[in-house]
Amino acid sequence: MDSEKVAIEHVDGEDKIAKSTTSDVSKSKEDVVVAALPVVDPEAERKLLRKIDLALLPMFTLIYCLNFIDRTAIGNARIAGLERELGMQGYDLNIALTTFYVFYILSEVPSNLALKHWGSIWIAFLVIGFGVVAIGSAFMKTYQELLVTRVFLGITEGGTLSGLVYLLARFYRRHELIMRMGIFHGLSPCLAGAFGGLLASGLLSIPDFGIVTTWRKIFLIEGVLTTVVGLLLLFFIPGDPTTTRLFNEEERAMVIARLDADQTVKMGGKKERTSLRLIIQSCNLHTIVCSLAFMLANISFQGLSLFLPTVVNTLGHFTTVEVQLRSVPPYLLGALWAVGTAWVSFRMRQRWLPVLWSVAPMIVGYSIAVGTKNPAARYIACFLNVGCGAPVGPLLLTWTTDNSAPDTMRAVTTALVPGIGQIGSIIAVWTYVPKDAPNYYRGNSLNVAAACTNFFSITLLGFYLIRENKLRDQGKRDHRIVGKTAEQQHNLGYLHPEFRYQL
Known part of the structure; x- marks a missing residue:
């Protein structure tokens, strides 16, 4: 029948x-x-998308803004006297930053597997966690206490980005992800960088209160704001699309139909059982190349983000507040570039070319920083490096998520790519060391090399995916499903002959 x-x-x-x-x-x-779900019409689907956008994007953007602000607050605190007050010297700050990223990397995959098991409430706990750590950072008295706070900040912040990306992939279709990623992941660091600089300059201008003086005000106020948001998330962050109270039954059916449309074998919104085989299957060529590309992008982008106030400080004779304010404009350009690139990528249904045209200006920017000592030219280079580099990470992470299936693999890759990518952040920590000031020739030279390598590797990956899709069009991968059950075919994920890689 x-x-x-x-x-x-x-x-x-x-x-x-x-x-x-x-x-x-x-x-x-x-x-x-x-x-096998009720019929929906295009207008109903548009309304559903608007509802999801309004429920998730402002919330996720705020979460990642706070994540980035709390992470990079140490750069603003440094300019305000943190090193002097804690008795730090030499490479102490670089070691502290490295400590953060080591624990950030180690926590990514376990955190995402916990998220898959416990649901979106896990994100709320993470936000509360790094908010409390930021508050504690306001009361540090020794360098050893700084190291302890960086350990716990890395553990709590590590799963945030990958968790947010995984949750987005549970609500949106593959081609829809890039615009949403461009908004929350591309926009957030830029807004956080700009707002963090403005907030730091404002906090340094207000009177001290009690033992909370100078740089301590930055950590305390930012930590309190983060913790309050985390507590609110306990009540407001949406759950899984199959259970959340955000949807009525008709909308829930529509969401599941939309997600199933991107699957080679339909699961009706259900998740397959997590297995070691699926976790290992996640480590394919596309994931590895995107992970390494993310690492190279972080070498070029994160280092300058962490040390931008320090770099700006070498370009002239500025007060502490003036340095904070001059670090804002490059981030504003980054916000515009990130959203604009995400929109073009969405309209083109392309990730490959937008990554390339965002990496190319970074090659130019760091080449300027290497080739001249002119302060004006070097400040312009900051715009190219921070502004144009902003969307590279979101594009790579979206690209990997687009090409990850089934759900277990998506949970792993959305953690693995930024996890390996943060190795680049560890390297970036050592690109701007005190003895290289004020020109930072070695750091800028490394960033030129990283950007060039990234451009070359992404170019080759794009051609590989084009070839693989052609082979599947020609039926040369059909043997993979011969004799397999529906569940086995589903678990093939990206290996299924009907799966097409997103370029």
Whole structure:
């Protein structure tokens, strides 16, 4: 007997959800598959997308802004006298920053597996965690206490970005992710960098209170704001799309139909059982190259982000507040570039080329920093390096998420890519060392090399994916599903012959 179903059809270049009245819907290379769910119309789908956007994007942007502000507050605190007051010298700050990133990396994959098990409430606990650590940082009296706070900050912040990306992938289709990633991941560091500089300059201008003086005010106020947001998230962060109270039953069915449209084997919104085999399967060529590219991008972007106030301070004779204010404009450009690039990438349904045209200006910017001592030219280079480099990380992470299936692999790769990527942040910590001031020739030279290597590797990856998609179009990967059950076919994920890599 025929049953009514929802099909996502490829019509005139657009994906639409339509009714099917046959028990067996044909699956061609262009048409997308079917879930036994109520019919929805395009207008209802647009309303659903707006509802999801309004519920998730402002919240996720705020979370990652706070994450980035609390992480980079140490750069503003340094200018305000943190090193002097804690008796630090030489490479002490670099060691403290390295400590943070080591524990950040170690916590990523375990945190995402915990998120998959416990649900989105895990994110709220993480935010409360790094907010409390920031508050504690305001009361540090020794360098050893700074190291302890960086350990706990790394543990609590480590799973935040990967967790937010994983949650987004549970609500949006593959081609929709980039615009949302561009908003929350591309925009957040830039807004945080700009707002963090403005907030730090404002806090340093207000009177001290009690033992909370100078740089301590930065940690305390930012930590309190973060903790309050984390407590609110306990009540307001949406759960899994199959259970959240955000949707009524009709909307829930629509969400599941949309997610199933991107799957080679339909699961009706259910998650497969986590297994070691699926975790190992996550380490494919695309994931490895994107992870290494993320690492190279972080060498070029994170180092300057952490030390931007220090670098700006070498360009002239400025007061502490003036240095903080001059670090804001490059981040504002980054915000515009990140959102603009995400929009173009979304319209083109392309990740490959937008990554390349964002990396290219960084090559130019760091080449300027290496080739001249002119303060004005070096300040312009900061705009190219920070501003144009802002969307590279979000693009790479979205690209990997687009090409990750099934759900367990998505949970692993959204943690693995930024996790390996943060190795670049550890390297970046050592690109701007005190003895290289004021020109930082070695650090800037390393960043030129990292950006060039990134451009070359991403170019090769794009050509590989084009070739692999052509082989699947020609049926040369069809042998992978011969004799396999529906569950086994689902667990093939990106290896399934009907899966097409997003370029």
